[in-house]
Amino acid sequence: MRIFSGLLLASLALLQGCSSTQLSPTGEAVYYALQTDTTLRTWVDSCEDVSAKAKQAAYTAKQNWWQRNGAFVESADFGLAYDIIHVTDERNETGARMAMALTWQVVETAEAEVQELLNASGDKEDLCLRVLSQYNQGERDLRSQDKVYDSLVNLQRRLQRDGTDLNLKRASIEQKTGKVYGRSFYVVEKMAKRNGCAGAEVHLLKNAWPHEVYDARCPDNSYLLVRCEWGNCLVTD
Template structure:
């Protein structure tokens, strides 16, 4: 079984959680919202490299899309983090790696989809402007079924009241385990492989999701810094 496929099954299990967990019925909504945000961001980043016009369209579309959908995305992120740390308790390694695997798999799927569409387009700029215009107009807003909409609305309300509980539990777990993880770790590992980095270690040195900075120890280069934003990572030159 590939790591990507395993991450989907594992994430489904943890998002489902146990019957007593108040977030367990909302797993589908969490996954749906995170997929939608990742796809939007992927169009944004890929089109930004096509042309100045496409870059402007990307930034404008992102601002408008986030104004309408940002609360739902942040609630889904909180639901994922809260559910994992509640289900896994002090087994932080298990929960963190499920979150990392889910982030990596969703990012991979989005990048492959967008790049395939751009590679097959005769006019990449025109395609970007078209798709980003649809995002700006609300065609790709986070909606889903009635159940998903209700679940996301419930998550938004609960996230506001449970932030303190989550931070307290997270602090207890990190103190007990002595470990700190970042959601983009798997993405950083794959990026370093693509850069022919024979790494001896990857560690989160700063930041909280969605903005993270990693130290990658490559044998031929003692210190490499990788910056990540919403699961999209680049080496700092």
């Protein structure tokens, strides 16, 4: 936990302004966008098992929210990745671990928040429907937050301008080091442990962020296949 937290702070520090304790407007926008998207996906995963009605509401909310906000999430993710890769330069493992730590922390925070609310609710279906309706109807849209909207728009412009440069830089680093890292590595480790596979050897099978596929080999020689999207991971049958 201490190592992850340190890497998280290092990642966010790349987006800080003059203050050593506060994120810059860009840093706030990046974290807010990624956290909001991950929290929605956590609600979707959690509510799908509550009832058929909640499952349908989850599917609709996810589709509609992403249609309106997906471009902002993509540009926020670009902003983080671009700054990490340029600050760490060719120290691929350093940048990769920073990105892993941030992804792990965002997912951990979302899971804790959603689980706490569900555990405290006497009617999980009603809670799911109310929260998912807020996402579906636009009440939790990223553009509704004036404080981060301008920064998200600027990040979209940066993505259009520098997106190719980021891809070339990534390819160059991977070619020089011969290493490819998955952002969801720590998330998969935790999920394997939760599914009775503590101490698993985790291997990245597909690296096409935001989509990743991992193989978690358990000590008893069984294995789990885990698919991830934007850091939200599920064990597949």
